[in-house]
Amino acid sequence: METLATETEVTSMPRIGDEAPKFKAVTTQGDINFPDDYKGEWVILFSHPADFTPVCTSEFITFANLESKFNKANCKLVGLSIDGLYSHIAWLRTIKDKIEFNGIKNIEVKFPLIEDISMEIAKKYGMLQPGESKTQAVRAVFFIDPKGTVRAIIYYPLSLGRNFDEIYRALIAMQTADAFNVATPADWNPGDDVIVSPAGSCGVAEERMTNTDELDCKDWFFCTKKLDKDEVLKKILKS
Numbered sequence: 057m058e059t060l061a062t063e064t065e066v067t068s069m070p071r072i073g074d075e076a077p078k079f080k081a082v083t084t085q086g087d088i089n090f091p092d093d094y095k096g097e098w099v100i101l102f103s104h105p106a107d108f109t110p111v112c113t114s115e116f117i118t119f120a121n122l123e124s125k126f127n128k129a130n131c132k133l134v135g136l137s138i139d140g141l142y143s144h145i146a147w148l149r150t151i152k153d154k155i156e157f158n159g160i161k162n163i164e165v166k167f168p169l170i171e172d173i174s175m176e177i178a179k180k181y182g183m184l185q186p187g188e189s190k191t192q193a194v195r196a197v198f199f200i201d202p203k204g205t206v207r208a209i210i211y212y213p214l215s216l217g218r219n220f221d222e223i224y225r226a227l228i229a230m231q232t233a234d235a236f237n238v239a240t241p242a243d244w245n246p247g248d249d250v251i252v253s254p255a256g257s258c259g260v261a262e263e264r265m266t267n268t269d270e271l272d273c274k275d276w277f278f279c280t281k282k283l284d285k286d287e288v289l290k291k292i293l294k295s
């Protein structure tokens with residue numbers, strides 16, 4: 057019989073700034089204790105609707121191909137779907153043996169893929185969105201920082217494959233904001249100007265408009281400064 061999530065079970069979900077809900081899980085890489093096993097590093101916990109489906113397959117090939125790039129940014133990947141361990145193993149073997157996507161083939165998924173047949177973890181993380189599906193997780197992406205705090209969440213519907221360049225960009229932007237105490241404007245990428253924190257007093261507002269050496273102020277509340285790409289990458293990426 058199909059197991060359906062009730063409305064109350066799926067309404068709770070972590071929010072930005074919350075501690076990432078804890079769980080123990082069985083994965084394709086052995087048991088994990090989440091997020092404790094990842095303290096000191098960033099982790100992206102993401103869900104997909106089902107094994108052996110085409111959009112998910114394209115996503116796993118893409119993410120596995122980028123895994124070392126995320127690891128270099130001190131970030132681990134953890135996947136999840138409401139499938140069992142043997143389905144996961146069979147699917148990942150098929151991906152490696154048979155599927156080519158965007159010129160990527162023979163790809164081995166080395167990051168853990170959680171089995172969540174009970175839906176316990178999917179419910180804890182609000183990955184079940186009953187209007188979309190009562191039995192399959194939507195494409196959720198949780199960015200969790202080295203202290204175990206949820207820092208960003210992105211949701212996509214079942215039919216929409218994720219943009220992994222954006223996921224990487226968001227990770228690097230948050231790490232840059234933390235490391236340099238700045239914010240990042242729309243479409244920011246390393247090397248682009250960053251936003252300095254807003255003036256908190258009339259005096260600072262005045263100073264910002266008169267001292268134009270370091271800052272480029274469009275107005276007192278909107279000031280940017282240069283931040284060298286190499287400086288960003290040196291600070292953030294493992295050598």
Ligand code: BEZ
Nearest residue numbers: 105109110111112214215
């Ligand atoms: C897919 O991954 O292809 C997929 C999964 C569930 C619904 C629609 C598409």
